[in-house]
Amino acid sequence: MNKYLPILILTILCISGIILAEDFKEGIKLYEGKNVINISFEFNPFYVADLIKIYPEITTVTYNDSKQEFGYVNAFGGIGDNFMIYPNQTYEITTRKEVTLNLK
Amino acid sequence: MKKILTLNLLAIFLIMPWCSAAHYIVGFVENAKDGTNADGHSILLWNPSVGINDNLSDTIGPLGNSNTNSIYMIDCELLNNGCAVGNILTLKILNNGDNYVSGEKNVSVTGYGYDIVNNITLNSPPNISSAEVDDDLTTPANEIDLIPADTKEITCRAIVTEYDGKNSLANSTGKFFDNSISNYNAADDNNMHYTNNSCYINYSYGNINEAEVLCKFYIWYYANSQNWNCTLDVNDNLSIHSRKGDLTFINPLLALGLNSVIDFNIVNDRDISNESKFNVTNYGNVKINLSLSGYGFRENDGNAMNCSLGEIKNISISNERFNLTNSNTGEINLSEFGNKYANLTSSPDVKKFNLDYRKNDLINEAINLTYWRIYVPRGVYGDCQGNIIFGAVRAPGN
Numbered sequence: 275m276n277k278y279l280p281i282l283i284l285t286i287l288c289i290s291g292i293i294l295a296e297d298f299k300e301g302i303k304l305y306e307g308k309n310v311i312n313i314s315f316e317f318n319p320f321y322v323a324d325l326i327k328i329y330p331e332i333t334t335v336t337y338n339d340s341k342q343e344f345g346y347v348n349a350f351g352g353i354g355d356n357f358m359i360y361p362n363q364t365y366e367i368t369t370r371k372e373v374t375l376n377l378k
Numbered sequence: 379m380k381k382i383l384t385l386n387l388l389a390i391f392l393i394m395p396w397c398s399a400a401h402y403i404v405g406f407v408e409n410a411k412d413g414t415n416a417d418g419h420s421i422l423l424w425n426p427s428v429g430i431n432d433n434l435s436d437t438i439g440p441l442g443n444s445n446t447n448s449i450y451m452i453d454c455e456l457l458n459n460g461c462a463v464g465n466i467l468t469l470k471i472l473n474n475g476d477n478y479v480s481g482e483k484n485v486s487v488t489g490y491g492y493d494i495v496n497n498i499t500l501n502s503p504p505n506i507s508s509a510e511v512d513d514d515l516t517t518p519a520n521e522i523d524l525i526p527a528d529t530k531e532i533t534c535r536a537i538v539t540e541y542d543g544k545n546s547l548a549n550s551t552g553k554f555f556d557n558s559i560s561n562y563n564a565a566d567d568n569n570m571h572y573t574n575n576s577c578y579i580n581y582s583y584g585n586i587n588e589a590e591v592l593c594k595f596y597i598w599y600y601a602n603s604q605n606w607n608c609t610l611d612v613n614d615n616l617s618i619h620s621r622k623g624d625l626t627f628i629n630p631l632l633a634l635g636l637n638s639v640i641d642f643n644i645v646n647d648r649d650i651s652n653e654s655k656f657n658v659t660n661y662g663n664v665k666i667n668l669s670l671s672g673y674g675f676r677e678n679d680g681n682a683m684n685c686s687l688g689e690i691k692n693i694s695i696s697n698e699r700f701n702l703t704n705s706n707t708g709e710i711n712l713s714e715f716g717n718k719y720a721n722l723t724s725s726p727d728v729k730k731f732n733l734d735y736r737k738n739d740l741i742n743e744a745i746n747l748t749y750w751r752i753y754v755p756r757g758v759y760g761d762c763q764g765n766i767i768f769g770a771v772r773a774p775g776n
Contacts, residue, residue: 334491368491
C-alpha cells in the first residue's frame with residue numbers, strides 16, 4: 275500500500291482543480307488563479323470570446339485536444355483561438371478573481 | 379481498494395496534460411519606422427537562465443497564435459523546461475532574411491495566466507542612399523591618379539538613412555578592390571584589395587535620421603590599373619548592416635626611379651670604362667619599356683659628355699653604350715664594345731625592357747639592372763659630365 279501512496283497524493287493534487295459541474299448546479303465557481311473544469315451537464319456550445327465578454331475576470335482559457343493546444347487570452351481585446359466551449363470537455367481557465375459561471 | 383487505485387491512475391492519465399498549465403506571454407510589435415509591417419516576422423522566446431536552445435517562436439500577426447495584427451502569443455509552459463512565476467524570459471524578433479529584427483525584451487512571469495511584454499519596435503536596417511568614391515581631384519570624375527613611389531589618399535563617401543535615429547549607427551567598414559580580379563571578401567593585397575575597418579561616421583551631417591560615412595584608403599602606386607569598387611558597410615546597434623558600392627577607374631601610372639648618377643670612375647683616353655651597373659625601378663602600375671637618349675651640354679648636341687680638358691672636350695653620343703639585359707664584366711675590346719652594347723642616341727629611342735610593376739607587398743621586386751660603358755676617345759681629359767634621359771613607355775602585355 276505504501277508504494278502507491280505518492281501516486282495517490284499526486285492524483286488528489288491533480289484532480290483537486292477539477293470541478294465537476296454536476297456538483298455545482300447553481301453555477302461553476304472559479305477561484306482566483308488557475309482552474310481546470312469539465313462541464314458535464316448539457317448546454318449550448320458557445321465561443322470562448324463570448325464567455326470572456328460575460329466574465330471579464332477570466333484572463334485565459336486553454337483547451338488541449340491531445341494533439342494541439344488552443345488558447346485564448348483576454349488581452350488586446352481578446353487574442354488567440356476563438357474556439358467553442360463544449361460540454362464534457364476539460365478546459366483550463368485562469369481568473370483574476372473568484373467568479374461563478376452560470377451557463378444555463 | 380484495487381479498483382480505487384485503478385481509477386486514480388486513469389485520472390492521472392487523463393488529467394496529466396493539465397498538471398502543466400498554460401501561461402501566455404503576449405505583446406505588441408510596432409511596425410518599423412520605415413513603414414515595414416511587423417506582421418509575418420518571427421519572434422523568439424527563451425529563458426536566459428536555461429539557454430536559447432530551449433526556445434519557442436511565434437509569427438507576429440494574423441498568421442500566428444494571436445490571430446491578431448501586430449500581436450504575438452506564446453505559451454511559455456511549452457518550453458522544454460517550462461516556466462514558473464518569477465522566471466525572467468527574453469524575446470526578440472528574428473531576422474528572416476530581410477534584416478528587420480528587434481532588440482531583446484525581458485518579461486517576468488507572474489500569475490493570472492498571461493503576461494504582457496512592453497511594446498517591441500521592429501528595427502529598420504540602415505539604408506545607404508548614396509555612395510561615391512574619388513580622389514582629391516574630382517575632375518574628371520571616376521578616375522584616380524596614383525602617385526609614383528607613394529600612396530594616394532582616396533575617399534569613399536556614403537549618406538546613410540537610419541530611421542531609428544542616426545545614433546543607432548554603430549560602425550562602418552569599407553573595402554576598395556579591383557573589380558575585375560578581386561572581390562569584397564578577398565584578402566588585402568596592395569595590388570588589388572584594401573580594407574578600412576574603422577570608417578568615420580559623421581553624426582553631424584543631415585537630419586536626425588541621416589549620417590555621413592567617410593572611409594579613407596591609402597592606395598599604393600602599384601595598384602592595378604582597372605575598374606575598382608569601393609563598397610561601404612554600415613552596421614547599426616543590432617548588428618544589422620547595409621552595403622553599397624561605387625566604381626571608379628585607376629589610371630595607368632608610368633613612372634620609374636633611378637640611381638642619381640652613373641659613375642664610370644677614371645678612364646684613360648682610348649680606353650673603355652669598366653661596366654657600370656645602374657638600377658631602374660618601376661614606380662608605376664604598368665609594365666614598362668625604356669626610352670633612352672643622351673646629351674652633353676644641351677639636348678641634341680650629339681655628345682654623351684662634356685669634359686673640362688683636352689683638345690676635343692667632348693665624348694660623342696655613340697661612345698656611350700648600354701645593355702639592358704646582360705652583364706659583360708671584365709675588359710673588352712672595341713669590337714666587343716660594339717657588339718655587346720647598344721649605343722645611346724641623341725633622340726629618344728624606345729628599347730624593350732619589360733619591367734613589370736611591383737607585385738610583392740613586402741619586397742620591391744620591380745627593379746632591373748642596366749649595364750653601361752663609355753669609350754673615351756683620344757685627346758679628352760679632365761672631368762666629364764653628361765646626361766642620360768630615361769623615359770618609361772608602356773610595354774605591351776599588361
